[in-house]
Amino acid sequence: MTEVSAGTLAEMLDERQHLLEIALWMFGSESTADRIVQETYRRWYALDDDERADIAVPRAWLTRVAGGICLELLASGPTALPESAALPPRRRPAMLPAYQQATSDRAMLVRHDHVARRFAAACDLGDTAALRAVLAADAIVVSDGGGKLRAPVRPTYGADAVARFVTSLLAGRPGTEVAVESVNGRTGLVLRQAGRAVAVAGVSVAGAEITAVWIVLNPDKLQRWHRP
Numbered sequence: 001m002t003e004v005s006a007g008t009l010a011e012m013l014d015e016r017q018h019l020l021e022i023a024l025w026m027f028g029s030e031s032t033a034d035r036i037v038q039e040t041y042r043r044w045y046a047l048d049d050d051e052r053a054d055i056a057v058p059r060a061w062l063t064r065v066a067g068g069i070c071l072e073l074l075a076s077g078p079t080a081l082p083e084s085a086a087l088p089p090r091r092r093p094a095m096l097p098a099y100q101q102a103t104s105d106r107a108m109l110v111r112h113d114h115v116a117r118r119f120a121a122a123c124d125l126g127d128t129a130a131l132r133a134v135l136a137a138d139a140i141v142v143s144d145g146g147g148k149l150r151a152p153v154r155p156t157y158g159a160d161a162v163a164r165f166v167t168s169l170l171a172g173r174p175g176t177e178v179a180v181e182s183v184n185g186r187t188g189l190v191l192r193q194a195g196r197a198v199a200v201a202g203v204s205v206a207g208a209e210i211t212a213v214w215i216v217l218n219p220d221k222l223q224r225w226h227r228p
Contacts, residue, residue, distance in 0.1 A: 014108050015059055018204055019066045021184045025202055025214050026070040026144060036073070040066045060138055060211045063204050067142050067155055067212065109186065112205045116187035117180060119203055119210055123189060124178040128167045135159035136209040141166065143215035162213060169215070173198060190225055197225035 019040055023033030043065055044052070055061045115134060122130035141162045142155045156165050170176060170191070176198065179190045183202045191199040200222060204212040216222065 015062065018059070019062060021186075021202070022063065022066045022204070022212075022214065023070060025184060025216070026142075027073070032073070036066060036069050039069055057136070057138075057206060057211070059206045060136060063212045064138075064140055064155075067140060071142070071155065111208075112203075113187040115205045115208060115210060116189075116203050119213075120178060120180045120187075120189050123166060123170060126167055126170050128163045131163040131166055132159050134210055135162055136206065136211045139209070139211055139213070141213040141215065143217055144221075166213065169199065192225075192227065195227045197222040197227075200225055 016037060019037045020033050023036040024030065027033060027036075040062055044058070044062060047055075052058070118134045119131070122134060137159050138157065139159050139162045140155045140157050156162055170178075173191065173193060175193055177192045179192065180187060181190050182188065183190070183200060186202070188203060189199075189201040190197055191201070198217075200216045202214045203210045204214070
């Protein structure tokens with residue numbers, strides 16, 4: 001069995017959890033989320049070796065593909081996915097001692113928290129340049145208006161476009177409080193006006209940059225985020 005370092009294994013496990021959170025964020029169904037992740041990896045393994053070698057940041061590629069699948073399902077329904085996506089066999093990595101796994105997980109959560117708080121500070125200031133600085137060049141933003149609010153159905157690509165989108169979202173909501181809170185178990189943002197949540201944002205992080213911003217605008221999904 002091939003030995004895998006603590007950092008490598010932790011990244012692999014974190015990557016899958018990251019993709020699951022994307023799907024859960026959009027659909028709230030664990031079974032649908034699992035099928036989305038399987039389909040994402042199926043598309044990865046459908047690439048040939050040269051195509052995979054050309055992808056500089058696999059995690060960012062997987063994030064974009066998972067987001068795209070979510071959008072496909074929003075248009076056509078979960079039955080558009082196969083019940084089970086057959087993946088090529090993968091070598092199972094050696095499991096780490098619990099204390100090593102916990103240390104790696106904490107390190108990734110700390111890194112995520114640091115980057116997310118930089119993003120939140122830029123949002124609070126409405127600083128487009130600061131937002132651009134914390135975003136990966138190929139970052140995306142996806143929002144779900146749920147048919148109730150005007151929100152883009154398709155994702156917005158590129159750091160400049162994402163920064164402008166987030167700035168415009170904030171600029172259109174005077175008196176909005178930007179709060180740093182736990183979103184799906186990781187540091188995210190909640191935007192409120194007079195205690196009522198108007199948006200919740202989760203972020204995906206790779207290294208010191210944000211690769212994706214996931215924004216919920218659907219009022220039905222925001223009720224539990226309201227505060228007195």
